[in-house]
Amino acid sequence: MKKLLPLLTLLLLYMATATAQQTPDILPLRDRAVLEDALLQERLEKLLPDLMRRNGIAMWLIVAREYNEDPVASTMLPATWLAARRRTILLFTDLGQGKGVEKLAVARYDIGSLLKAAWEPEQEPNQWKRLATLIADRNPKNIGLNYSPTFAHADGLTKAEYDSLLHYLPAAQKQKVVSAERLAVDWLQTRTPHELELYEQISRLGHDIIAEGFSEKAVVPGKTTTEDVVWWFRERIAERKLTAWFHPTVDIQRANPGAGDSQRPFSERPAQEVIQPGDLLHVDLGITYLGLNTDVQQLAYMLKPGETQAPPYLRKALATGNRLQDILTSAFREGKTGNQVLKEALAKAKQENINATIYSHPIGYHGHGAGPAIGMWDQQQDVPGTGDYPLRYNTAYAIELNAKVTLPEWNNKEIRVMLEEQAVFTPKEVYYIDGKQQELLLIPRVNQQ
Structure with a gap:
């Protein structure tokens, strides 16, 4: 945040140079990417904790696969990530009031500078087993998943990924799975x-x-x-x-x-x-x-x-x-x-x-x-x-x-x-x-x- 927000402010000033009668300048693609990433980082650090607490979700788990992105996951990827890579798992854990949200990528790579990679295939080849360990270590009161009969936007977890997740989750954690429908909707609609x-x-x-x-x-x-x-x-x-x-x-x-x-x-x-x-x-x-x-x-x-x-x-x-x-x-x-x-x-x-x-x-x-x-x-x-x-x-x-x-x-x-x-x-x-x-x-x- 310290590196990105000053640049975010400068770019916003640049965008705001147009008067009410003028057409705004359109940023070059490189500058757009920097601005989009700054906006996303601000959302993850300032908006997400409030939304998770308002909706009572202690842990939010989002699973996306290349060419089959969850609609929410696609709004959380850096601008230079035009798609998920292989299987990309985002894991957000509420650390408590005033402590923010832990943001992890259960993936081979860091997701830009926004989410730190938390899986080393050389140590644990099975991605699902690594995810199950991370969840058990944090022992959240509930685990929000993106499934919804009402909103397609909040229904991005596929049947195959859901089945795989439940196969590897310990029994104690399976009981904590809930729909993150309202959290997903609020994330998408709140500006x-x-x-x-x-x-x-x-x-x-x-x-x-x-x-x-x-x-x-x-x-x-x-x-x-x-x-x-x-x-x-x-x-x-x-x-x-x-x-x-x-x-x-x-x-x-x-x-x-x-x-x-x-x-x-x-x-x-x-x-x-x-x-x-x-x-x-x-x-x-x-x-x-x-x-x-x-x-x-x-x-x-x-x-x-x-x-x-x-x-x-x-x-x-x-x-x-x-x-x-x-x-x-x-x-x-x-x-x-x-x-x-x-x-x-x-x-x-x-x-x-x-x-x-x-x-x-x-x-x-x-x-x-x-x-x-x-x-x-x-x-x-x-x-x-x-x-x-x-x-x-x-x-x-x-x-x-x-x-x-x-x-x-x-x-x-x-x-x-x-x-x-x-x-x-x-x-x-x-x-x-x-x-x-x-x-x-x-x-x-x-x-x-």
Whole structure:
């Protein structure tokens, strides 16, 4: 920690040099690796002890195999470890209040500078026997393993590895095995202050890419198709040495329904369609940078000749979507389940005559992250399992939803105001990491101030 944290601070300052109007610099791969390792070391030393004690786990055992990584293990490997090596076993033991956590790798190699190797095959060829000895020596009150019927993120221990572990564990230790589901979920969804600083920059990068793609740089009315814009986004993300964690979607809503119109079921991808003046465009796009993900949906309007802004009825429709966002985030309380938040938000929206659909989710190491689901697009009642999980502070959410709005100006056509932005739930408030869309993007954007 002494060596890495000063560099972490310098890199954070470097990232923060962009103003609110500027696109942040993207770090070279070497600097990214240093920063990611510093963030991980900080999490292991400062966050992990609290999470283990909060969830009552005395020892956390994570087993990963090359090309079959546990989803949690992959978040605990150094940046230069692109995969587990052979069988990689991580062993964390709570040493007691104020003493931190012992971090061992039951593997042939140290895991960078983060976990010390605790197995010498020349002395004990059997890796499982060495693990069993380490566990027996520490004699923890319980042993948390990553198995879960609810969260795939917390279900990374395979059947073969589980069977091998129990075969070699002494009988006294077998009785102590428990699920580490809640610890795994909390590890994945909880963000540190340094990570939140970086998340603002990452979110801005995603916003800037969307603004650039929904502009005259990428769209020529009457010529450019929605599929052209989708691939423009993919190319632009790759040019910037970022990753798209899912294939983007671009679709159109307009007065006269077309093949790609969003009246399609949510379960279908939109058809390719030529973008025309007067179209309301929608994008769903997510990037990965520094190990964190974004998931954003925004709207743009293709100006007609002579127009300098979107029609008032479309701006009013966007305001309805913004109001639904406020209703949802105002229902956040620590300890409430995702299902409780969903029920309360939908009831409030109904009172205000908003035709709402809510399908928000945690985000962080994974785009669709571990933690409480707040509705599904096709399930607007209780979501069994994931919806029963309680909200925790210092977690990030993709506030994803839509409001159906009828437009008399479009012959009473019903449109969906589809929005999605990253927000953080803290003890003080729920705030959007890099703001939320409150004005339609305009194409061409030269007309915007």
